[in-house]
Amino acid sequence: MDSYDPLWVEPGVSISDIMSYHLIKMYHMAGRCTNCGTCERACPENIPLSLLTSMLAHRLKRDFDYISGKNPEQKVFLGEYHYEDREDFIK
Amino acid sequence: MKKIRMEDFERELSRWGTVFKRTEEGFMEKDTLFSGRSRQSPKEFLLPREEVLFVARKSKDDVEILPSKPSKKKVVFGALPCDMKGLELTSKNFMQDPQDPYFKKRMENTLFVSEMCQYPSSSCFCRTFGFGPRAQMGDITYFKLDEDTVLTIPLTDKGKHALKWENYPEAEPQDLKIMENVLSEVEKKVEKLDLSYDFNRQREVYGSDVLNESVFHCINCGACTFVCPTCYCFDIRDVKRKDFVIRERVWDSCMYFVYSLEASGHNPRKERTKRAQNRFMHKFFYQPLQYKEYGCTGCGRCIDTCPAGYDIRQTVLKIQSFLEGQNG
Ligand code: SF4
Ligand code: SF4
Numbered sequence: 001m002d003s004y005d006p007l008w009v010e011p012g013v014s015i016s017d018i019m020s021y022h023l024i025k026m027y028h029m030a031g032r033c034t035n036c037g038t039c040e041r042a043c044p045e046n047i048p049l050s051l052l053t054s055m056l057a058h059r060l061k062r063d064f065d066y067i068s069g070k071n072p073e074q075k076v077f078l079g080e081y082h083y084e085d086r087e088d089f090i091k
Numbered sequence: 092m093k094k095i096r097m098e099d100f101e102r103e104l105s106r107w108g109t110v111f112k113r114t115e116e117g118f119m120e121k122d123t124l125f126s127g128r129s130r131q132s133p134k135e136f137l138l139p140r141e142e143v144l145f146v147a148r149k150s151k152d153d154v155e156i157l158p159s160k161p162s163k164k165k166v167v168f169g170a171l172p173c174d175m176k177g178l179e180l181t182s183k184n185f186m187q188d189p190q191d192p193y194f195k196k197r198m199e200n201t202l203f204v205s206e207m208c209q210y211p212s213s214s215c216f217c218r219t220f221g222f223g224p225r226a227q228m229g230d231i232t233y234f235k236l237d238e239d240t241v242l243t244i245p246l247t248d249k250g251k252h253a254l255k256w257e258n259y260p261e262a263e264p265q266d267l268k269i270m271e272n273v274l275s276e277v278e279k280k281v282e283k284l285d286l287s288y289d290f291n292r293q294r295e296v297y298g299s300d301v302l303n304e305s306v307f308h309c310i311n312c313g314a315c316t317f318v319c320p321t322c323y324c325f326d327i328r329d330v331k332r333k334d335f336v337i338r339e340r341v342w343d344s345c346m347y348f349v350y351s352l353e354a355s356g357h358n359p360r361k362e363r364t365k366r367a368q369n370r371f372m373h374k375f376f377y378q379p380l381q382y383k384e385y386g387c388t389g390c391g392r393c394i395d396t397c398p399a400g401y402d403i404r405q406t407v408l409k410i411q412s413f414l415e416g417q418n419g
Contacts, residue, residue, distance in 0.1 A: 042398035
């Protein structure tokens with residue numbers, strides 16, 4: 001957010017900028033977010049952020065059998081890969 | 092004061108412009124009026140989140156400047172005294188020489204109909220700043236007698252021309268008595284902090300341990316600056332599209348690192364707490380020095396909004412005793 005160079009997201013109120021901000025954020029949250037719901041409670045604009053975080057949790061479980069925050073021993077999600085991982089969604 | 096049925100009142104006002112009512116979120120085109128302070132103040136009617144100043148379009152071998160569209164006529168209905176005070180303070184910045192033409196135009200095209208406040212909450216402290224729930228502000232002010240009736244009075248010429256006042260009966264003495272009783276009850280519920288700052292001692296306060304500790308848990312999210320009716324910082328940006336450029340004004344926040352970043356790379360407020368201190372300093376020292384009035388209306392929005400639980404009243408009181416202590 002705090003960056004003008006490169007400017008990832010313009011500071012106006014266009015829906016595409018707001019959406020790209022949230023999607024960029026969500027990509028980085030995969031495997032870290034435990035879907036605890038604090039962000040939604042903190043949000044002053046009452047944005048239902050748990051819609052995005054629960055989708056993230058659901059996809060991780062479905063596609064990679066990964067649940068964040070469950071086991072302190074497990075590797076971070078974005079820092080690990082298996083040869084069998086699906087990659088048909090990468091175009 | 093005139094006694095008017097809510098329905099007639101609204102219908103007459105809608106002839107002046109589109110009516111935006113106080114809702115839980117902000118001021119919107121809705122049917123019902125929310126019983127309480129809205130989350131967003133009406134400052135966006137004068138200073139929108141995103142405002143196009145002009146569009147520059149490339150034509151063959153020239154650049155064409157297209158002015159922004161004129162703002163529509165709008166009625167802000169049910170703004171509370173703290174909302175109105177916020178707009179008044181914000182106007183000081185835009186309406187003194189040199190006047191901001193965009194702000195001025197919006198001011199002319201907006202009719203402010205304020206409501207005397209019956210919705211005190213635990214975070215309100217407006218009485219600290221020399222006004223209160225009964226303040227009569229804006230172009231027209233009204234008191235909600237019950238769900239269907241208002242007692243109302245115009246305060247400006249604009250307000251006088253908005254309604255056919257002569258068609259409505261005067262309020263009866265017993266109505267005025269009810270109003271008086273309700274408002275004095277409401278007043279009792281609103282906090283009044285005792286403060287008498289010596290603004291010239293600003294340098295002792297900024298950077299002091301007391302202030303630093305008091306704002307320490309702020310995470311610089313900027314939420315308070317967006318809901319605050321008196322925070323008016325903005326940024327001017329050029330948005331590039333294929334063959335035109337939009338110059339627009341957007342809300343900015345002093346809580347962000349890039350806000351105070353200078354072209355040389357130096358940042359006078361590079362520490363997180365310095366930025367949080369600055370917001371307090373601006374409202375309680377710099378603004379009074381410049382405009383002879385505190386830059387806070389005590390609406391309590393920042394207190395309700397802050398995800399980190401920062402309460403500006405704590406800082407206000409701590410600085411008061413800090414200043415007193417130093418005096419001996
Ligand atoms: S600083 Fe807080 S209490 Fe004061 S006017 Fe702004 S939002 Fe309201
Ligand atoms: S809302 Fe709270 S945490 Fe966010 S910038 Fe304001 S004081 Fe800091």
